Amino acid sequence: MRTPVLDPEEIHVWFVALDRIRVTEATDILDDSELRRATGIRHRAGRFRYLSAHLALRTLLAGYLGVVPQLPRFERRCPDPDECGGCGAGKPALRAGPWPEFDINLSHSGSAALLALCRAPGVVGVDIERIRSHFDWSRVPAVGPSGRVAGFRTWTGIEAVGKAAGTGLRDMAAIGPPEPGGIRRARLPGDVSDWYVSEVECPDGYVGSLATNRPGVTVRTYHWPPIDP
Template sequence: MDHTESAPLMLRAGDLTPVWYEGVALWLIRLDHRRVRSQASCLSDEEHRRSASFRFDKDRQRYLAAHVALRERLAVFVGCPPEQLAFEVGEHGKPRLAKGSSGAARVHFNLSHSEDLALVALSEEEEVGVDLEVIRAVEDAPALAASVFGVNERRVLSELSGAQRDRAFLQGWTRKEACLKALGTGLSLSPLGFEAGLQDTVAEVVIDTPRYRERLALRSLAVGGPADTETPWVGAVARRLGRA
């Protein structure tokens, strides 16, 4: 993994214009359940069925709000009403625009949400992946690290404790997850098979998949503003660069 030191890319919830990074448009969206009642009609029956599977109403409402936000932004890129967008899933479950849909061949997207924030990424160039996590205590972090982090990542984590360790763990996890989502493999590809780092670095990550060796550009994200001393969320964006 090649990397250079860099501050994480700052995003602020509620900004109407996206933050651009290497051809990827990024929006951070505060999920408002009040809008869902008037906007949810644009969602498909499948999206409504998935929302109904959540146990708690707040989680159902956040799911619906996140998918409304995704459709609204995709519709602008593609040039059609949000309700006309049709989706399908790839081999490992990553959503994409259905073949034959307007823009299906040129618009790539990804969505992540945590608590009451959603992160949407759109690209007209390459596949993209994002992940967002609220900072929280990570129970049994050392044991969990053994199942997701490589040797160097575990060494860095072992030198930290308390809140610093929790933040580093979650930051490292978002970096791994963003890479796997960009490849479209999800956890069918072991996170132990590559290192993405725990620090705020811009990195080029090389991952061996069952078929090819893939290259990805990776950057950490922070949520908040310049006055914040500690942002409550961490995130990451990964963009597929092609085969190594």
């Protein structure tokens, strides 16, 4: 598969069909920390999702970097290192290497995953959720009373902003109504910076959102493994 060129003014989002990935290759591609993390996941389905998603991450990222999938290494970057003293928590990030600096983010749910990439200094966060029946969003103050699908869309936007900023759900973003083009602005508590949230097109049964600090960026969506014509 030929990897597309990632323009500095673009974000690439990959929808990954996890049930089409062979996890037998995991021990040859994932590093020791990833394999230990997978071993610690008790449920077989969860362990399979983790292995499949990280195999996809390494395979696709290797294409952009022009290296073998085993080479990239990752670290966690705390958004407030001066306060936490390097606690080892925070947003997963690609370590510096002989390649351009990318910001990456990964999310998985059910049998699907989303991987987003952009060039620094842009940052990106992504979230995907399998739509569950009879979910009462009125129990979630950050979303409030909402239709089932609309509630999942808002929630994935909140998650995507937290992942882009590296704060997780410690501080939940307030997301505004859709603007022309479908973009929704969001802000984290105590922060005057705008985040830009857009919906990611997903197959039936899933919703996904992407958040970035860059207005007007072009988002391109791909599928992996490729869909047969």
